[in-house]
Amino acid sequence: MGKNLYQKVWDNHVVQQLDTGQYQLFIALHLIHEVTSPQAFGMLEDKKLKVAYPKRTFATVDHIIPTDSQVRPLADDMAEKMIQVLSDSTRAHGIEFFAPASGAQGIVHVVGPELGLTQPGMTICCGDSHTSTHGAFGCISLGIGTSQVRDVLASQTLAMDPLKVRRIRVEGQLQPGVTAKDVILHIIHILGVNGGVGFAYEYAGSVIDNMSMEERMTVCNMSIEGGARCGYVNPDATTYEYLRGRERVPGGDQFDQAVERWQGYASDFDAQYDDEVVIDANDIRPTVTWGVTPGQAISIEENLPDPDKVDGLERNLITDALDYMQLTGNQPIKGTKIDVAFIGSCTNGRLSDFQAVASVIKGRKVALHVRAIAVPGSEKVDKEVRKLGLHKVFEEAGFEWRLPGCSMCLAMNPDKLIGDEVCASSSNRNFIGRQGSPTGRTILMSPVMVAAAAIEGQVADAREVFNFTGEVA
Amino acid sequence: MSGTPIEKMSGRGVYVAGNDIDTDRIIPARYLTCVTFDELGPALFYDVRFNEDGSSKDHILDDPRHAGAEILISDDNFGCGSSREHAPQAILRFGLKAVIADSFAEIFHGNCTTLGVPCVVMAFEERKELAELVGADPTLDIIIDLEHLQVICANKVFKISVKDSVREAFLNATYDPLDTLLAGRDAIDAVAARLGYSAIP
Ligand code: SF4
Numbered sequence: 001m002g003k004n005l006y007q008k009v010w011d012n013h014v015v016q017q018l019d020t021g022q023y024q025l026f027i028a029l030h031l032i033h034e035v036t037s038p039q040a041f042g043m044l045e046d047k048k049l050k051v052a053y054p055k056r057t058f059a060t061v062d063h064i065i066p067t068d069s070q071v072r073p074l075a076d077d078m079a080e081k082m083i084q085v086l087s088d089s090t091r092a093h094g095i096e097f098f099a100p101a102s103g104a105q106g107i108v109h110v111v112g113p114e115l116g117l118t119q120p121g122m123t124i125c126c127g128d129s130h131t132s133t134h135g136a137f138g139c140i141s142l143g144i145g146t147s148q149v150r151d152v153l154a155s156q157t158l159a160m161d162p163l164k165v166r167r168i169r170v171e172g173q174l175q176p177g178v179t180a181k182d183v184i185l186h187i188i189h190i191l192g193v194n195g196g197v198g199f200a201y202e203y204a205g206s207v208i209d210n211m212s213m214e215e216r217m218t219v220c221n222m223s224i225e226g227g228a229r230c231g232y233v234n235p236d237a238t239t240y241e242y243l244r245g246r247e248r249v250p251g252g253d254q255f256d257q258a259v260e261r262w263q264g265y266a267s268d269f270d271a272q273y274d275d276e277v278v279i280d281a282n283d284i285r286p287t288v289t290w291g292v293t294p295g296q297a298i299s300i301e302e303n304l305p306d307p308d309k310v311d312g313l314e315r316n317l318i319t320d321a322l323d324y325m326q327l328t329g330n331q332p333i334k335g336t337k338i339d340v341a342f343i344g345s346c347t348n349g350r351l352s353d354f355q356a357v358a359s360v361i362k363g364r365k366v367a368l369h370v371r372a373i374a375v376p377g378s379e380k381v382d383k384e385v386r387k388l389g390l391h392k393v394f395e396e397a398g399f400e401w402r403l404p405g406c407s408m409c410l411a412m413n414p415d416k417l418i419g420d421e422v423c424a425s426s427s428n429r430n431f432i433g434r435q436g437s438p439t440g441r442t443i444l445m446s447p448v449m450v451a452a453a454a455i456e457g458q459v460a461d462a463r464e465v466f467n468f469t470g471e472v473a
Numbered sequence: 474m475s476g477t478p479i480e481k482m483s484g485r486g487v488y489v490a491g492n493d494i495d496t497d498r499i500i501p502a503r504y505l506t507c508v509t510f511d512e513l514g515p516a517l518f519y520d521v522r523f524n525e526d527g528s529s530k531d532h533i534l535d536d537p538r539h540a541g542a543e544i545l546i547s548d549d550n551f552g553c554g555s556s557r558e559h560a561p562q563a564i565l566r567f568g569l570k571a572v573i574a575d576s577f578a579e580i581f582h583g584n585c586t587t588l589g590v591p592c593v594v595m596a597f598e599e600r601k602e603l604a605e606l607v608g609a610d611p612t613l614d615i616i617i618d619l620e621h622l623q624v625i626c627a628n629k630v631f632k633i634s635v636k637d638s639v640r641e642a643f644l645n646a647t648y649d650p651l652d653t654l655l656a657g658r659d660a661i662d663a664v665a666a667r668l669g670y671s672a673i674p
Binding site: 081144194197317411412 | 492
């Protein structure tokens with residue numbers, strides 16, 4: 001009987017079984033950032049411990065960094081202090097730090113893949129739940145807490161229970177105007193925000209096979225929103241071509257040897273799974289959230305749920321979410337007025353996201369009442385966008401083109417919603433207060449759907465606004 | 474060993490209702506700008522407890538009848554979302570020492586375990602009954618017995634479940650795994666050598 005990728009990578013990295021029954025797992029790549037990691041260095045120092053494998057940890061700043069000006073010292077004293085602690089700690093422990101203006105800074109889940117640090121068959125962790133992103137390369141990639149960041153720094157290992165594996169096959173062909181973001185919002189809607197607890201998700205099927213690496217990253221990124229600790233795609237030719245020639249990937253003969261090794265990690269054809277779900281690509285429409293969890297989503301063609309048609313707990317959940325969002329049940333989501341449009345984040349802040357949007361907003365204008373910002377996921381993405389002149393397309397359409405960071409995905413930098421503003425957002429969480437105002441309202445959608453909403457000034461169907469008729473992957 | 478064994482604990486309860494309570498709600502992001510966790514207690518559930526002008530919304534955590542409660546009771550999928558350990562740290566520093574819910578998100582669950590805060594799973598009907606008992610009489614003592622996998626309150630016994638490895642870790646005081654992990658140093662180095670993992674270029 002064959003093994004799936006999760007089992008192979010797990011077996012390869014197990015150090016030993018612990019007395020509790022958990023396993024000690026070696027971590028191939030550890031990524032850290034300024035919010036969840038500085039405290040871990042403090043814990044190490046309290047115990048007088050050193051970093052075990054400093055050359056397998058890399059640091060960046062993303063959450064608190066302003067996107068208008070990154071001149072140091074930052075205006076926010078606490079933010080400045082956090083960067084300083086990270087910078088000092090990494091220097092003291094011999095860890096490489098991608099500082100602002102180094103050319104490599106950016107959102108941790110954008111930086112790892114683009115440098116080629118993220119490679120198939122690795123175990124990867126970071127004190128950040130969206131570490132699941134890296135699974136796009138065929139890795140076990142786990143979000144961890146600060147005490148575990150400490151564990152990895154001190155020992156390069158984690159104590160873990162193995163996960164079950166659910167294969168999610170998305171079969172068929174996506175309709176024009178339907179994107180990777182719609183695929184994952186649809187999956188979460190179907191399986192629920194806690195449907196993945198205890199599972200790793202293996203994304204497979206012809207739709208996933210045909211996706212680019214950046215699209216696969218969008219899908220894997222939101223695994224955690226479905227409750228799955230990690231999600232992955234088996235490595236294939238698309239993966240290897242993406243990695244070829246990247247800064248931290250071996251070149252020449254070594255690359256060919258690496259590919260051979262990477263191929264071995266892919267799930268065997270006769271691999272066993274704990275569960276399997278098949279999704280028909282034809283059922284997926286441009287999808288938007290209407291509530292306060294990423295699972296509260298509907299297709300742009302549908303009406304909002306009607307609380308009167310359900311009972312009990314379900315009814316309360318829907319009523320509360322609609323109240324918070326100031327929406328009325330059984331009405332279309334289309335036409336909901338927006339105040340802010342945000343394109344960026346580790347879900348949709350990569351070159352292909354900005355290319356897709358630039359190709360449709362050229363010659364159009366953002367509605368007058370909408371504040372629209374586009375934020376590259378990294379300095380490298382920013383550089384590529386500028387090289388292609390795409391930032392001009394955004395600016396001419398009325399978007400602000402910002403400096404790299406997490407920006408309005410969460411409320412730890414100056415980019416925030418004000419009052420009960422509604423934001424059409426390409427990020428991954430629509431939790432209450434997520435975008436910085438305790439009453440702010442977030443509607444998650446794909447980058448092209450954000451662009452359509454920005455132009456119309458209200459939630460709109462990108463397929464109509466941009467006349468999608470051709471093949472859009 | 475890294476702590477003391479946790480076999481049994483007791484305290485008064487407080488029920489914070491809601492499914493899918495995420496870590497952004499448990500501790501809003503603006504409180505994450507800190508280089509230690511020491512000051513997080515008062516910020517627990519801040520935006521749910523206080524208005525923007527700082528006035529109280531009379532949240533149940535601020536209800537004097539529940540002052541000094543040590544056991545948090547909630548609903549389904551508690552602690553979903555961000556991996557921020559600030560969430561369990563805020564719970565702990567607020568004075569709560571265990572959480573009882575229908576289910577937990579995984580990263581949150583793991584973070585709590587490491588800090589010695591048991592996340593105890595109870596089936597919906599029983600958990601609802603427990604919440605009602607505590608709501609009616611906040612002075613009731615709740616006893617969480619990890620050894621026998623039960624909760625006792627008002628002379629009633631409620632069944633609970635805790636993952637085997639987690640229960641082991643509490644009973645053996647190895648819920649903070651660092652010392653155990655470090656003890657495997659030679660085995661760690663052997664794996665690194667086998668995988669060719671000395672450094673990334
Ligand atoms: S972009 Fe958002 S989700 Fe991604 S790492 Fe930053 S804050 Fe987290």
